[in-house]
Amino acid sequence: MDSAAVIEVSDLRHSYSSVEALRGVSFSVPKGSFFALLGPNGAGKTTLVHALCTLLRPSGGNVSVAGLDVRRAPRAVRRSLGLVFQEASLDDRLTVFENLIFHARIYQVPRQERRRRAWKVLALVELEQWANAPVSDLSRGMKRRLEIGRAMLHEPTLVVLDEPTTGLDVQSRRRIWEYLERLQKDHGVTLLLTTHQISEAEGADWVAIIDQGRLQALDHPARLRQGIGGKLINLQIGDDAFRQALSDRFPGKCKQRDSVIQIEAEDPDSLLRELVADEHQWRMVDGLEVVDPSLEDVFINLTGRELRDRTANLSR
């Protein structure tokens, strides 16, 4: 095993009867990094995370966490992990503080340490004033913060978050991101996050793109974007023949959706100058934008499909 890796996944496979959810996935997560697993619904992210967390016994392949094999040492693996899942998992009848103490007991945090650690994580996620409130009084975003704090109680080296911001408003999401950033930068915690939201993966150190149970790419987000090369020019053109002519002119560099054609251009300026110079062609262009490739574009490039629905909103 790579000694600097916290997670090693090798040829991981899993089937649910006839559904092949993971078809041989391999990667490693460097210690202290923020690693995002990006993929659409049904890509296999939750299955992978469950295998990592020992909640599921994979059909094949190997997974180790902090040097421990998940099959041979499941208890030790669980102790080295902090988990935050999509579904809320707090006890609504207990207070915020009681929830933390309960978790600390389950994770065998020494009795004399429990209260100190509970206050420490409450400070981390800025919920000290809520310590004695029943969890049912908290907003959704506050509950999620509490779950993140709770995941840190037993001082894990790795925190795994499965779509942690699902269902939260923009402001709550932003705060969650601040805390996660703090965990990584100030506490040296390795973060493994699954998401189908491009914006959440853009800030990661490493992005693994997963689709249909296979790893499609793994790199730094900037390098994934650079792989597309240059800029993307989106042209809204109602005339089918003109769109087709452009598509024929740039084979392998164009994608079409409805009346929008997207061209990958190493040198966008010269193409635009040429378009503007030809008055007849220019009149047929109803909208234009030049954008940097995003991880969404990387995903489309790799899979031929969109990660989420997009509506073209171009202006000329």
Ligand SMILES: Nc1ncnc2c1ncn2[C@@H]1O[C@H](COP(=O)(O)OP(=O)(O)OP(=O)(O)O)[C@@H](O)[C@H]1O
């Ligand atoms: N318990 C199950 N029984 C049968 N099929 C399952 C089960 N759990 C997941 N699947 C299937 O396995 C595939 C991968 O699902 P998984 O939940 O791992 O994907 P995901 O990327 O986490 O998606 P989501 O974001 O929707 O949770 C999908 O085709 C899904 O329908």
